[in-house]
Amino acid sequence: MNINDDPLEKSTALNFAKLQLATAREINRYLNSDKDFRPRKYSRENIRRYLANPETYERQIRETSQYLYSTSSNYLRICQHFSKMLTLDNYIVPVNLDIQKVNQDSLHKNYDKAQKFVEAYNIKHEFRKIIDVLVLEDIYFGYEVRAGDSFGIFRLPTNYCRITGIEDGSFIFKFNMQYFSDGKLLEYFPNDFKDMHSKYLHSNEKWQEVDSNRGICFKIREDLTFPLPMLSGVFEDVLDLEDKKDLVKRKNKLESFKLLHQKIPYKKDPKKSDDFLIELDSVQIFHNNIKQSVPEDVVVVSTPMDLSEVSFERKTNSVLNNASKEEENIFNSAGVSNGILGSDNSNSVTVKQGIIADASIMFALLRQFETFFKRRLKDVTSRDYNFKLEFLDNTYYNQSDKVKEYTTLGQYGLPKTHLAATMGITVSEMNALNYLENTLMNVVDNMKPLSSSHTATDESKKGAPEKEDLTPNGEKTRANKSI
Known part of the structure; x- marks a missing residue:
């Protein structure tokens, strides 16, 4: 008799089907848990669209860089490799000094003024924060805040600034006054911005020029008129690596997964397809009891059919190897030697040459800093004695x-x-x-120096101590010298 002709057997089959459907859902819930896979804020399609037209999507590209910096340890380490390498060692030197006409007292006073002015910037702290932003976003906008001898740099929101030109070798820019549309943020800004905001209210011109003597603007990619993060080319590689990491997690979870089969026995001489030795209600009770006593990675299935062993363990670590390959791809795309960040696949010569290439990019930024301070120092000292601040091409490497x-x-x-x-x-x-x-x-x-073989006065104590264990040839040489 066909099961479709017997309502009882059809009902029993449907009940078993419900039981197995619940088990299937349980397996799917375990293997595809949301907590094991991190959500992606930016898709590859979005990133490709941004980079295809970077001038239009400059804001989205900067935000992508910020997002990856906070979510990807590999991207963070590459960014910090560039931003932390410079020591920012500097010194002040007179410009066009006529030694024959120099007034030593006047020169000394002006030099002290220049030195105190530069030291107030706290360059190795404040400018390192600027470099962090530059590596991440390609551009930095700021405003000097001075009060007596104290000094600070107030960072301005990049999305409301735009470069308008170059003056004395440094960028000048405007600020969008619509940033203060609610009026609440203005009180936290320097007083000069209140004057700029008043001009905006009277003229309705939202873009107001920032005082070039106080405004600060640096940019790594000076060849471009718009901001483009220096590491934007590795965005997709970073996403590929993050996907591979998720696959490794799924692989490990799948390999630990176990399927526990509870076979429902038939009667000794079954007459029909649902002639089970145990009633379905009892099967359900046993099924639930076992399920409650096993760990999360073990799933119970109850079925009258034979079930062969199912193994999810892979014979090779191909997924893990692919993740390592993707990590190397990030370094290659960034132009950074992966040996710098801990890889065993690079020798010392390769690493050293890679550092030299990376440092050359950052040294160009030091020249911008020098131009910036050269302009600032003009207003600090007298016209007779001008000074400039020079940065040494030094790195921690x-x-x-x-x-x-x-x-x-x-x-x-x-x-x-x-x-x-x-x-x-x-x-x-x-x-x-x-x-x-x-x-x-x-x-x-x-x-007084400590006593050593180099400072001892006793002739017998000079030189290195004699070795006790000598080879036969060594003993023969010592004996010949003593004759």
Whole structure:
């Protein structure tokens, strides 16, 4: 008899079908849990559309860079590799100094003014924050806030600024006054912005020029008129890596998954298809009891059919290997040697050459900083004595080599300022320390070196200690020397 002709058997089959459907849903819920897969704010299609027309989607591209910086450890490390490498070592030097006509007192006073002005910027702290933004977004807008000897940099929202030109080698820009549409944010901005806002209300011109003597604007990609993050080319590679990481999670979860089969027995001599030894209600009770006693990664299935073993374990780590490959692709797309960030696939020569190439990009940014300070220092000192701030092409990767280089040059009479700057000592600090050690504390005469093979006066104690264990040839050589 066909099951479709028997209402009882049809009902029983449907009840079993419901039981198995519930099991299938349980398996799907376990393997596709939302908590195991991170949502993606930006799709590949969106990113491709943005990068195909970067001038139109400059805001979306910056926001994508910010998003990846906060969600991808690989993208964060590459960004920080660039933004943290510069030591920002600097020193002040006179410009066009006529040595024959110099007035030492006047020069000294003006130099002190320039030095105090530059030190107030707290360059190694404030400008490092600027570089962080530049690597992430390609552009930085800020405003100097001064009150007596105190100084600070107020960062302006990039979306409401736009470059309008270049003055004395530095970018000048305007600010969109519609940022203060609700009137609440204006009180947190410098007073100059209140004056700009008043001009906007009277003229209805929303874009107001920011004072070029206070405005700060730097840009890594000076060849472009619009902002484009320097690492925008790796966006898709980062997404590929994040997808591979999710696949690794799913793979691990699938390999730990177990299917527990509970077979429902038939009677000894069944007469029909639903002639089971155990009633369906009892099967349901046993099924639920077992399900409650097993862990989450074990699913119970109850069926009268034989069920063969199901294994989800992979024989190779292809998914994991693919994830490692995607990680290398990110470094390659960024032009960064993956050996810098911990890969074992690069030798020291490759890493060193990679650092030199990366540093050359950041050194160009130092030239912008020098132009910025050259303009600022014009208003600090007298017309007779002008100064400029120069940044050494030093990184935390080449710092030790630079110390050796400048030490050797100093021994041949070249200026010592480069060495002091490389060691993180400003000129004012160097002068103060020299006075403190040489004049006030007389460190040179009071300090006595520790006794060593180089300072010992006893002839018998000079040189390295003799070895106790010698080879036969060594003992023969020592005996010959003693004769």
